[in-house]
Amino acid sequence: MITFQLEFQILEIQNEESLSSVITDLNIIMEPTEYSELSEFVSRAEERRDLFMFFRSLHFFVEWCEYRKRTFKHFKDKYPEAVHLSEGASSSCMGVRSASQPEFELVIVWRIQVDDEGRAVPKLDLLPRVPRRALELDQNGIIEAAPVSFQALLGVLGIEAALESLIVTLRRGGRLVPTQ
Template sequence: MDAELAEVRALQAEIAALRRACEDPPAPWEETSRVQKSFQAIHQFNSEGWKSSKDLKSQLGHLESELSFLSTLTGINIRNYSKQTEDLTGTEMTEKSIRKVLQRHRLSGNCHMVTFQLEFQILEIQNKERLSSAVTDLNIIMEPTECSELSEFVSRAEERKDLFMFFRSLHFFVEWFEYRKRTFKHFKEKYPDAVHLSEGPSSPSIVIRSASQPGPGAGQEQSHRNRSSQLPNPARSAWNRSCSGKPDKIASCRAERLVPKQ
């Protein structure tokens, strides 16, 4: 009975203290101090947020500058990009301090007149000692183009899952394709009767036919030396330079020679 009475009195005292706190407003200086602290906290938060925003803008500008430089250097422009990450780390791996992450990347862009889309996966495995990564899947989609030999190059990159080879070699491939196209067009315009291109300037090879010496071999692809000898002297040196080192091959070579074998 005494214990219950003591508990009731303790509750009554607590209720009375709460009533006094509600009836007596806080001192003005206490309220002002509380407001000032709130404003200081908000100002500090905003300042940190603004500082972070400025840093992000500066970093973004730097990355855009680097991307523009690489695009100018390689001719490759990336238009769209997305990334998804999946954690494949299991319980057993966690116990061994091993982390396994699968990254799925998708991007689209162009290199001069060639448009492409890439989908590839990168598997990262990290332990206490090192971090390793490898391309586990690579799918390249090329828009139709007049450069028909490009499909062989793309198939080789997909087969090897060599993403670096694709980006490193694509701009060389396209650049030399344009050189070959202009070379073929030049000789066709200058010597229309002697030069024959089965697919126009984009042909993979060029055929030289002698109008003065038709013979049994007329209309067939001949060696570089025989073909160059049929050209007038002013064009012979230019032709030899364009086909230097390939006397037994078709002028300007085929597409697989535009990019070094990997």
């Protein structure tokens, strides 16, 4: 649930043929929320004085947040020993630990960005957390290439299948192989 308050002023202009209204001032006041991604798009809506964009973007933003929450919860329930959510069910980050090497962890950061046209789109990134020694031994640069490989996996499989593939690979102690 996202609560907010709108303050706006409307200037009505009437001529012989029509009446038109223009928003001359818009202020959107939001209570603090766990969705840090909101502040940028709220500022943009205020600058443009575009209530339609604000409501449309908020609608799709909330839908993506709910989808992220359900998806992360699904994987936490399915793989409780491997998946952890540092901020609970509403987390924007999901950690996946290796069964064979618990000090090896991949963190999926899932943000929802609202572009200049007001479209809400998911943005997923992979952050490997590995011991320094593992980085030194990784002569093929597999750990360094993992974020790019994850983006390719997302493009081919989609969000849920890419996450499932990543979790299953780490649970089995398998190797992550970069794409060419």
